[in-house]
Amino acid sequence: MTAGKVEQVEDMSAEDAGVSNGGPDLTNKSVIKAMALLTELGRHKGGLTSTELAQAVRITRPTAFRMLLTLEQTGFVDRSENLYTLGWQVARLGRHADPYAGVVARIQPILDEYAAKLNETFSFAMVRDETTYDVIAEASGFNLLNTTQPLVGREYPVHATASGKILLAELDDRRIDASLPEILEAYTADTITNRKALHREIKQVRQQGYAILDNELEEGLFAVACATRDSEGSLTGVLSVNGPLQRLKSTSLPATIEQLHQAAQEIGKALD
Incomplete structure (x- = not known):
C-alpha cells in the first residue's frame, strides 16, 4: 500500500x-x-x-x-x-431529473391511508412559484360520489381553489394585488371575483390555518386544503380533500379538517 x-x-x-x-x-x-x-x-x-x-x-x-x-x-x-x-x-x-418522482413515492402511502380512512379524495400539490402549483399525486376513497376527473396535471386558478388560497395566504395583500388581475374570472355564481372579498377570504385562511372551496370552481364541488411545511416552517406543498358539497360540507367537517392537518404533518415530515 x-x-x-x-x-x-x-x-x-x-x-x-x-x-x-x-x-x-x-x-x-x-x-x-x-x-x-x-x-x-x-x-x-x-x-x-x-x-x-x-x-x-x-x-x-x-x-x-x-x-x-x-x-x-x-x-x-x-x-x-x-x-x-x-x-x-x-x-x-x-434538467434531466423528474422533479416529482421521489416526492410521490414518499407521500402516496399517506394519501392512500387517509383516502381510505375518510373515504374521500385526497390530492397533494407542489408549489411552482408564488401563485402557481402542480397537483402531483392523489388517492380516492370508495364512495360512488367522489371526484370523477383526475386532479393530477391540470391547471387551476389560485383565487378559485382551496389550494390556491393557501398559496395566496403566504403573500401580503399588495403582492396578491400585483399577482392577480383586478377583475377575477368567474367559474360559478359563487366564485370570488372582487379583490376586497378575496382579501377578506385570505385573511380568514391565515387565521384558521386552512382554506375552503365552496362551489366556486365547479357546481357542487367542495374542498378543504392546508399547507404542508418542513421543520423550519417553510411551505413545501398543499394537501387537500375534495368531494361533493352535500357530503363534505356537513357536521363532520371539523373532524375532516383535523384529519387533514394530521395528514399534512405526516407529509411534511416525509418530505423534510
Missing part, C-alpha cells in the same frame, strides 16, 4: 467507512454529509461561508472545507471569494 493510500485510510473514520456499533451500516456517511451541504446551500441562494455551512449541518469546519473543495472541483459547488453556492452540475442534473 502506498503512503498516499495509508494516509487516506487513516483519515477515514469508522462512521465514514459505514460501520456502526450495532453492526454493518451500508450507508456512506461522507456522501450523506456532502448531500447535507448541498441541501443547505439550496436554502441560501446568496451563498454561505464554510464556517456557516459547518455550523448549519453540524460538522467540523475542516471536514466541511474538504468536502466543499471536492464538490467545487466536480462542479457541484461554486465559490466566489469565501461564499459557496450551488454549482452548474446541480442545474445540469436537475
Whole structure:
C-alpha cells in the first residue's frame, strides 16, 4: 500500500467507512454529509461561508472545507471569494431529473391511508412559484360520489381553489394585488371575483390555518386544503380533500379538517 493510500485510510473514520456499533451500516456517511451541504446551500441562494455551512449541518469546519473543495472541483459547488453556492452540475442534473418522482413515492402511502380512512379524495400539490402549483399525486376513497376527473396535471386558478388560497395566504395583500388581475374570472355564481372579498377570504385562511372551496370552481364541488411545511416552517406543498358539497360540507367537517392537518404533518415530515 502506498503512503498516499495509508494516509487516506487513516483519515477515514469508522462512521465514514459505514460501520456502526450495532453492526454493518451500508450507508456512506461522507456522501450523506456532502448531500447535507448541498441541501443547505439550496436554502441560501446568496451563498454561505464554510464556517456557516459547518455550523448549519453540524460538522467540523475542516471536514466541511474538504468536502466543499471536492464538490467545487466536480462542479457541484461554486465559490466566489469565501461564499459557496450551488454549482452548474446541480442545474445540469436537475434538467434531466423528474422533479416529482421521489416526492410521490414518499407521500402516496399517506394519501392512500387517509383516502381510505375518510373515504374521500385526497390530492397533494407542489408549489411552482408564488401563485402557481402542480397537483402531483392523489388517492380516492370508495364512495360512488367522489371526484370523477383526475386532479393530477391540470391547471387551476389560485383565487378559485382551496389550494390556491393557501398559496395566496403566504403573500401580503399588495403582492396578491400585483399577482392577480383586478377583475377575477368567474367559474360559478359563487366564485370570488372582487379583490376586497378575496382579501377578506385570505385573511380568514391565515387565521384558521386552512382554506375552503365552496362551489366556486365547479357546481357542487367542495374542498378543504392546508399547507404542508418542513421543520423550519417553510411551505413545501398543499394537501387537500375534495368531494361533493352535500357530503363534505356537513357536521363532520371539523373532524375532516383535523384529519387533514394530521395528514399534512405526516407529509411534511416525509418530505423534510
